Amino acid sequence: MSEHNPLQSKSEQVRELRETGFVVVKGLVPEARCQALREVARRQLAEAATPLEFEADLKYPGAPDSRDAPGGHTVRRLLDAYVRDPLFAEFATSPEIRGWMELYFGETPYLSRAHHNCVMTKHPAYGSLTGWHRDVRYWGFERDDLVSTWLAIGDETVDNGALWFVPGSHKLPFTSDRFDEAKFFRSDLPENAALIRTAVSPALEPGDVVFFHCNTLHSAGKNLSDKVKFSLVYTYHGASNVPLPGTRSAAKPEVPLV
Ligand SMILES: O=C(O)CCC(=O)C(=O)O
Numbered sequence: 001m002s003e004h005n006p007l008q009s010k011s012e013q014v015r016e017l018r019e020t021g022f023v024v025v026k027g028l029v030p031e032a033r034c035q036a037l038r039e040v041a042r043r044q045l046a047e048a049a050t051p052l053e054f055e056a057d058l059k060y061p062g063a064p065d066s067r068d069a070p071g072g073h074t075v076r077r078l079l080d081a082y083v084r085d086p087l088f089a090e091f092a093t094s095p096e097i098r099g100w101m102e103l104y105f106g107e108t109p110y111l112s113r114a115h116h117n118c119v120m121t122k123h124p125a126y127g128s129l130t131g132w133h134r135d136v137r138y139w140g141f142e143r144d145d146l147v148s149t150w151l152a153i154g155d156e157t158v159d160n161g162a163l164w165f166v167p168g169s170h171k172l173p174f175t176s177d178r179f180d181e182a183k184f185f186r187s188d189l190p191e192n193a194a195l196i197r198t199a200v201s202p203a204l205e206p207g208d209v210v211f212f213h214c215n216t217l218h219s220a221g222k223n224l225s226d227k228v229k230f231s232l233v234y235t236y237h238g239a240s241n242v243p244l245p246g247t248r249s250a251a252k253p254e255v256p257l258v
Helices: 010-020 031-046 086-092 095-105 190-196
Strands: 022-025 052-054 075-079 109-112 118-122 130-133 146-152 163-165 209-213 218-220 229-238
Touching: 010 022, 010 095, 010 209, 031 075, 031 086, 031 118, 031 229, 086 229, 095 109, 095 146, 095 229, 163 209
Parallel strands: none
Antiparallel strands: 022 209, 052 075, 075 118, 109 229, 118 229, 130 218, 146 209, 146 229, 163 218
């Protein structure tokens, strides 16, 4: 996988994304910039700067039952990262990301502000795990062709709740019964469990970016460390693939990367 090959070119990275459903690009963001991003994220979390999403809102396994329960104000996402701080916006529209997305989509890339577009925070206490899913469950677009970037702004390992991916799963034509009502991939089905056993969890260092397709099956565990984990997450699509009117995907103005 690319994580062992720092010399991989952008076209090779894009090819790997097409084949595997995700690719890790090591050291895309310099450490000094990661530190600055981390400081902003820490400060905004300490200030509980809105808009926020709480673990209690989603109720994934490990989350508090309600905002009034103990840990009820544990933040899951610092929302709308694009307008939170110029440093966050700068990464979203940086020449590296624009060039990468242009190569992948072959047309002007657009940043969606409707989902992801956040700093994901995973807390040691009351932080939840996220079951197996495809991000397409969040999206309403003409085509299921979107790519997310997940920038580690601290270390990410299995122990602090890093992502797991099923290689090649973005190409598999699953019938809807393989998913539950909330569109999580059912780990109780033997054929699904067999696929899940092939998953990998790339360890990330600050500055590493995972690019992954909206149909790639992924999940993430709980944070068993004693520090909050921070990741900056955005999603992009090509100009010709437009959000469906009336869906949440169409709810916010998008940002063309020109
Ligand atoms: O960090 C996590 O729990 C995973 C988040 C995730 O996969 C998502 O929000 O789509």
